[in-house]
Amino acid sequence: MQKQHQICVKPLDCFFLQQMGRHSCCVKQKLRKGLWSPEEDEKLFNHITNFGVGCWSSVPKQAGLQRCGKSCRLRWINYLRPDLKRGMFSQQEEDLIISLHEVLGNRWAQIAAQLPGRTDNEIKNFWNSYLKKKLRQSGVDPNTHRPLSETEAQDEKKCIDYEAYLQPSHPKKQRTQSSLELSSSELGPVTKPVFDPFPLFEFQQSTINHLLYQQHPDFRPLDQTHLETSSEFGFTSMPGLASCENVTETDISENSISTSRMSRSFCSSNSTIGAENAVFSWESIFMFQLNGIKSEDKMKILSWEEKERQQTESSEDFCNFPLTSLSEDLTGIQTLTVHGRSF
DNA sequence: AAGAGATCCAACCGCCCACCG
DNA sequence: ACGGTGGGCGGTTGGATCTCT
Numbered sequence: 001m002q003k004q005h006q007i008c009v010k011p012l013d014c015f016f017l018q019q020m021g022r023h024s025c026c027v028k029q030k031l032r033k034g035l036w037s038p039e040e041d042e043k044l045f046n047h048i049t050n051f052g053v054g055c056w057s058s059v060p061k062q063a064g065l066q067r068c069g070k071s072c073r074l075r076w077i078n079y080l081r082p083d084l085k086r087g088m089f090s091q092q093e094e095d096l097i098i099s100l101h102e103v104l105g106n107r108w109a110q111i112a113a114q115l116p117g118r119t120d121n122e123i124k125n126f127w128n129s130y131l132k133k134k135l136r137q138s139g140v141d142p143n144t145h146r147p148l149s150e151t152e153a154q155d156e157k158k159c160i161d162y163e164a165y166l167q168p169s170h171p172k173k174q175r176t177q178s179s180l181e182l183s184s185s186e187l188g189p190v191t192k193p194v195f196d197p198f199p200l201f202e203f204q205q206s207t208i209n210h211l212l213y214q215q216h217p218d219f220r221p222l223d224q225t226h227l228e229t230s231s232e233f234g235f236t237s238m239p240g241l242a243s244c245e246n247v248t249e250t251d252i253s254e255n256s257i258s259t260s261r262m263s264r265s266f267c268s269s270n271s272t273i274g275a276e277n278a279v280f281s282w283e284s285i286f287m288f289q290l291n292g293i294k295s296e297d298k299m300k301i302l303s304w305e306e307k308e309r310q311q312t313e314s315s316e317d318f319c320n321f322p323l324t325s326l327s328e329d330l331t332g333i334q335t336l337t338v339h340g341r342s343f
Numbered sequence: 344a345a346g347a348g349a350t351c352c353a354a355c356c357g358c359c360c361a362c363c364g
Numbered sequence: 365a366c367g368g369t370g371g372g373c374g375g376t377t378g379g380a381t382c383t384c385t
Contacts, residue, residue, distance in 0.1 A: 033354080033355075034354075034355090034379090035353070035354075035379085035380095036353090055370075055371095056370070056371070057369085057370060057371090070355085070356095070370090070371080070372095071354075071355080073371075073372090074354065074355080075353090078353070078354085079353080106374065106375085107373085108373080108374065109372075109374085120372095120373075120374080121352080121353075121354085121374095122352085124352095124374075125351070125352050125353085126352095128351095128352095128375095129350070129351055129352075
């Protein structure tokens with residue numbers, strides 16, 4: 001474990017480390033730490049929207065944030081990024097994580113690269129809080145992916161009923177879904193405002209990706225690499241946001257966005273947040289997704305129920321995502337098998 | 344109803360590495 | 365070649381929330 005090498009860095013040590021170019025953050029006592037406020041989120045989001053992802057160390061100053069660059073980067077990657085998929089992991093994602101973990105170990109970033117819309121942190125948390133226990137429960141050592149001895153399996157006291165977990169009524173699931181599925185009238189007064197720039201993203205990501213995949217077989221969902229490096233997807237300049245004033249109401253089917261799936265934050269606030277050079281709105285987010293893939297086709301927007309049905313029917317689509325960026329560590333590995341499919 | 348324990352997950356920490364001057 | 369710097373990563377923490385008694 002790394003911890004044994006870690007030295008408690010207090011002022012004097014910290015000074016030297018700073019001189020060595022390491023973690024200068026900790027000496028800047030004035031910088032804020034902890035949870036991000038909606039205002040901070042909005043500032044960071046608007047800054048990245050307007051100026052793109054450049055030098056993280058300069059972002060806090062330019063965006064007017066009392067945070068270190070690392071903190072801003074993390075917040076963007078794990079929460080504000082527009083391509084994030086939210087909500088429960090699907091069975092396909094879960095199987096893929098387990099298979100990838102068997103090959104890659106705790107290389108969460110590499111695993112996350114194979115799961116569009118998921119962050120390494122999210123996958124790591126999911127693994128530590130749930131998958132590990134599930135594997136142990138089913139008699140598999142999560143570290144080696146080999147069968148546990150019977151004794152070890154019996155000694156595993158913590159029991160997780162996975163089937164029950166997948167049911168909509170499971171408390172843990174309700175916890176994560178509540179903000180998406182309750183209507184504003186059901187939610188009552190909002191006590192903890194949250195800046196949620198992409199409250200529909202669960203809908204957008206899965207629905208649009210599915211639709212695009214249907215009509216454009218070459219289409220692949222956005223991933224972190226695309227966002228950070230590809231001008232084709234254009235997030236560094238956010239064309240969809242910058243030009244959102246050109247979006248008309250008729251571009252979006254009224255049926256495609258159900259207010260019942262809005263998050264608390266947006267149910268309780270204006271749907272448009274003004275910035276100096278950009279306007280934050282539902283329409284802009286939606287159109288960015290469409291602009292991002294440069295599709296000229298008019299797409300039929302399916303109802304939520306129809307979309308979910310089709311997703312279920314095409315549940316194997318996820319397995320078709322190519323493993324494009326496995327590291328050099330995998331050079332010796334010929335294939336990766338997921339659900340009997342070889343990659 | 345209340346308190347304790349368990350769990351989740353956002354955020355932090357420190358190490359490593361690539362890049363640059 | 366070397367040191368400074370920024371970014372990426374995995375491990376860990378601690379506050380919030382949930383469950384149990």
